[in-house]
Amino acid sequence: MRRSSQYWRYFRYALPGLPLAALGLPFYIYAPLWLAEQGGYGYTLVGAIFFLARISDVASDLPVGAWVDSRGSHRMLWLGSWLLIAASAVALIALPHPWPAAALALAIVLLMLGWTGLTVPWLALPVNLSRNNIDRLRYNSSREGMLLFGTLLAMLAPAILAPAMLPSALLVLLLLLFIAVVLQGGQAAVPASQSLSFKVLLGDARVRRLALPWFVNMLANAIPGTVLLLFMREVLNAEDAVPLALLSYFLAGLIGVPFWYFLAKKLGDVRSWRIGLCSSAILFSFAALLGEGDVMWFIAISVGTGLALGADQALPSAMQTGLAQELSKEHNGAAIGARMFALWSMLSKAAMGLAVGVSFLWLGSQAEMSVPPVWAITAVYVVAPVVLKLLVFFMLGRSPLAYQGEKPVYE
Numbered sequence: 001m002r003r004s005s006q007y008w009r010y011f012r013y014a015l016p017g018l019p020l021a022a023l024g025l026p027f028y029i030y031a032p033l034w035l036a037e038q039g040g041y042g043y044t045l046v047g048a049i050f051f052l053a054r055i056s057d058v059a060s061d062l063p064v065g066a067w068v069d070s071r072g073s074h075r076m077l078w079l080g081s082w083l084l085i086a087a088s089a090v091a092l093i094a095l096p097h098p099w100p101a102a103a104l105a106l107a108i109v110l111l112m113l114g115w116t117g118l119t120v121p122w123l124a125l126p127v128n129l130s131r132n133n134i135d136r137l138r139y140n141s142s143r144e145g146m147l148l149f150g151t152l153l154a155m156l157a158p159a160i161l162a163p164a165m166l167p168s169a170l171l172v173l174l175l176l177l178f179i180a181v182v183l184q185g186g187q188a189a190v191p192a193s194q195s196l197s198f199k200v201l202l203g204d205a206r207v208r209r210l211a212l213p214w215f216v217n218m219l220a221n222a223i224p225g226t227v228l229l230l231f232m233r234e235v236l237n238a239e240d241a242v243p244l245a246l247l248s249y250f251l252a253g254l255i256g257v258p259f260w261y262f263l264a265k266k267l268g269d270v271r272s273w274r275i276g277l278c279s280s281a282i283l284f285s286f287a288a289l290l291g292e293g294d295v296m297w298f299i300a301i302s303v304g305t306g307l308a309l310g311a312d313q314a315l316p317s318a319m320q321t322g323l324a325q326e327l328s329k330e331h332n333g334a335a336i337g338a339r340m341f342a343l344w345s346m347l348s349k350a351a352m353g354l355a356v357g358v359s360f361l362w363l364g365s366q367a368e369m370s371v372p373p374v375w376a377i378t379a380v381y382v383v384a385p386v387v388l389k390l391l392v393f394f395m396l397g398r399s400p401l402a403y404q405g406e407k408p409v410y411e
Helices: 002-016 016-031 031-037 043-071 075-094 101-129 134-160 163-183 197-205 207-234 239-267 268-288 293-328 336-365 374-397
Strands: none
Touching: 002 101, 002 134, 016 031, 016 075, 016 101, 016 134, 016 163, 016 197, 031 043, 043 101, 043 239, 043 336, 075 101, 075 163, 101 134, 101 268, 101 293, 101 336, 134 163, 134 239, 134 293, 163 336, 197 207, 197 336, 207 336, 207 374, 239 293, 268 374, 293 336, 336 374
16 A cells, blocks of 8 residues: 555656646647748748747746745646646637737747746655655656656657547647646745745855756757757658657657666666766767668667666756755755756756757858758767767766765665
């Protein structure tokens, strides 16, 4: 009975990851193109709106984190954020387009604000819920596994559902998200004097030492996603195989999460993450040798790097949770979790934005006529991420970065 109760706690906490991932993938990948073409807005207007919305999205992380730490994350916050997501998503799908540009921008900004209002306190919950190192690892591994499962469902949906059924699938996901939100616990409100400011947070050397590898690694992960379609079309001449490659990658990632969980129990967070980084860099480097028709080799590489994805997903967040708990303990139980994860969220979003900018600026500078040469695409798709992954590997190996999870403290 006790074990089943433990599993329920982890499942209940992780459950929002399924609808969030399944809703997020089409929004970030397919919605801009659909709005530009079928929606009738054009590429320039859609690009400008999403750029401005992303800036507001990044800017909202820190205020939301401060609000949650000082006032708590009650169900009203969860439900209010869900309402923003649901209302904006249903309006974007159900109402005829095109809208006035200001209305479209408002809907997207409100959707992203609701997303931040839900995800920041959700990511921070293990700071309060986990009671020891292994509990912390279980919460974070459960969440990342559920996110990967939701991503897989979103990728499979177009293949198994008729286009007319997709709006109904959206409503089902929103209902599931509502149920998951209702089931969530909360973080009790604390007096403002007992919540740490961002100045204190950023002034801690341990936070800065973890923030830089996190940002660089997120940049390494974001660059291939930005250039994947171009690589498969121009280098492999296999654009039709993109869904298979993504499915192989994320399915392997889901399968790999338990392995990294057990490895971290034995070796600790940092050592296990470094093994994942090195494995991913070595395997992905072979993609530089691929050319036209090497689809199956690329799928094999996707499976290998996908298995290493679990280390990137679960272990850094477990380290962040542990660091937040340590800081809170050092400051007499002060609330810090939401601010901490707001910082990681902001860095993640900034890395994704920088990946698009740097990648396309590089490709544009090397383009011959309208298409960049194969060597330039390979350089940004393969070489840049491999170099960044190895850089993170060496960053985490420096002695000043030693973290409490470095030792196998899970026995």
